[in-house]
Amino acid sequence: MNQDLYNLLNILKINPNLSQRELSQRLNISLGKTNSLLKKLLSEKKIKIVEIDSRTKRYYLEEEGENLRSDLILNSIEEAYYLIEKLKIKLKIIKKLNSILKTSINILLPKNNPTNSVILHILNSENINYRFFENIEDLKNMNKPIYIFHSNLKEELKSKNLKYINILEEI
Missing domain, CATH: 3.40.1010 (Cobalt-precorrin-4 Transmethylase; domain 1)
Known part of the structure; x- marks a missing residue:
């Protein structure tokens, strides 16, 4: 399991009002890697982007993103067991x-x-x-x-x- 992806989905579920920079800081990964993860999730229709203004974007989980998050949680529990x-x-x-x-x-x-x-x-x-x-x-x-x-x-x-x-x- 990609731990960064798992953590990103969890953060977006709890707090979708974070900027890419704030997500990067919370995940403790580079801004570039955060951007790459977000692009991947966007291309797979797991998240959607809402532009607040020309400089502000927010990221929200789509139903597919919520399903992926749930699957990752179950896999994590099974692996831990x-x-x-x-x-x-x-x-x-x-x-x-x-x-x-x-x-x-x-x-x-x-x-x-x-x-x-x-x-x-x-x-x-x-x-x-x-x-x-x-x-x-x-x-x-x-x-x-x-x-x-x-x-x-x-x-x-x-x-x-x-x-x-x-x-x-x-x-």
């Missing part, structure tokens, strides 16, 4: 391994990552004994397995020559 189920299985396996080792699960959960709350919820709901770390620096003297769910940290971890790192696929 699937990933959560996979994560539960992996955590149960890790729990068994760590019960044999008689240690808690050590997990690196970087600050401000939206998936952290899901991971912590599953750990708590499955009664898994864990310790989590927010900073890679805290792992320097770790001599037990560390699990990481964010593959984008792989290169940074390699550069620090940390041992016992297990990168589980990103959720």
